[in-house]
Amino acid sequence: MIKKVIPELHGWALDESGNPTPVGMALKKSKGYRCPVCRGDMRVRTKNSKHYFYHESVDDCTPEQVADALGGKWLLTLLNEMLIRQETCPVTWEIEDHRFTADVLLGVTTIIENSRTHYGTPDIALLNEEGKLRAVLFWRTLEDELIRKFGYHGIPSLVVQSETFYSGLINNHFVFKTLDVLGGWWLDRFSDALVLEPDTVRDLFRQMVSEPPFHFCGSLEPLDETSCVLSYKAQHVWMPYPVFELVIGGTRNTIGDITIIKQTWHQKDHSEIDIFHVTRRKRDGSKECAVGVRRSFPQVFQAQRSTISMQAVKAHKSAQEIACELAMQ
Numbered sequence: 549m550i551k552k553v554i555p556e557l558h559g560w561a562l563d564e565s566g567n568p569t570p571v572g573m574a575l576k577k578s579k580g581y582r583c584p585v586c587r588g589d590m591r592v593r594t595k596n597s598k599h600y601f602y603h604e605s606v607d608d609c610t611p612e613q614v615a616d617a618l619g620g621k622w623l624l625t626l627l628n629e630m631l632i633r634q635e636t637c638p639v640t641w642e643i644e645d646h647r648f649t650a651d652v653l654l655g656v657t658t659i660i661e662n663s664r665t666h667y668g669t670p671d672i673a674l675l676n677e678e679g680k681l682r683a684v685l686f687w688r689t690l691e692d693e694l695i696r697k698f699g700y701h702g703i704p705s706l707v708v709q710s711e712t713f714y715s716g717l718i719n720n721h722f723v724f725k726t727l728d729v730l731g732g733w734w735l736d737r738f739s740d741a742l743v744l745e746p747d748t749v750r751d752l753f754r755q756m757v758s759e760p761p762f763h764f765c766g767s768l769e770p771l772d773e774t775s776c777v778l779s780y781k782a783q784h785v786w787m788p789y790p791v792f793e794l795v796i797g798g799t800r801n802t803i804g805d806i807t808i809i810k811q812t813w814h815q816k817d818h819s820e821i822d823i824f825h826v827t828r829r830k831r832d833g834s835k836e837c838a839v840g841v842r843r844s845f846p847q848v849f850q851a852q853r854s855t856i857s858m859q860a861v862k863a864h865k866s867a868q869e870i871a872c873e874l875a876m877q
């Protein structure tokens with residue numbers, strides 16, 4: 549029996565000059581494409597009105613191998629060309645109901661592939677004149693923990709949608725439209741009234757419990773055009789739950805219509821700071837949020853504490869009442 553071999557459909561190839569080329573930018577019917585892995589000849593084919601590269605002869609290479617061999621070099625070349633031409637690279641993304649736009653190449657002078665940084669190795673690092681990271685780009689490494697680590701330290705991660713990227717059905721402009729951005733709200737300077745940098749936000753949370761009574765709670769209220777703002781003295785921080793999860797961190801639990809994210813920070817003086825983000829979803833689909841913070845010292849660590857109880861859910865307490873109760877336990 550003759551086994552029918554179905555040729556692999558590839559998104560990437562090298563062109564005649566040896567440049568990585570996604571099929572979205574390949575010239576139809578043009579020859580001279582090669583596979584970077586086996587060096588075999590490749591051609592463009594159209595199937596179901598989509599374009600693909602295929603090997604002209606025997607094909608042992610997987611589409612992932614071929615894309616992995618070329619994608620990084622293509623992105624690096626593209627970004628470096630934009631830098632030389634002094635083009636902007638505007639990226640838009642959303643967090644909660646807020647839409648952000650920032651030029652990720654602003655102030656960038658160096659772009660490096662697979663460069664080891666203090667927080668790990670991104671696929672591509674974008675650095676400013678002082679050698680500081682402006683942003684990191686991931687197209688192959690999709691380790692959530694690594695990506696979050698950069699966001700925690702105030703470096704936005706640009707994540708290429710890998711399925712689209714590997715399909716090769718992209719071009720210079722389209723690729724930046726498919727980016728997911730993690731963090732980065734501090735790049736847009738969307739409100740001068742808000743404290744935005746993650747380090748400064750964490751400092752503010754420590755300040756909230758730096759003196760007696762060592763606890764603080766407040767509801768998240770609209771400020772100007774921005775919702776979910778926590779105010780402490782004259783300072784305001786934007787704290788919708790995706791921001792809280794990235795900047796403060798913690799574990800999330802849901803009981804009924806209440807979701808609580810809790811984080812604990814161990815301090816050098818052996819005290820502990822517990823931070824709670826409480827969201828209560830209301831019947832009309834809206835939600836109310838509050839934050840509670842408490843600092844406890846070694847002598848009271850043994851005191852028994854309950855987390856949110858079913859009574860609180862049944863009693864229909866507001867998010868702020870729950871946050872205050874948690875902070876004062």
Ligand SMILES: [Zn+2]
Binds near residue numbers: 584588603607608609
């Ligand atoms: Zn090949």
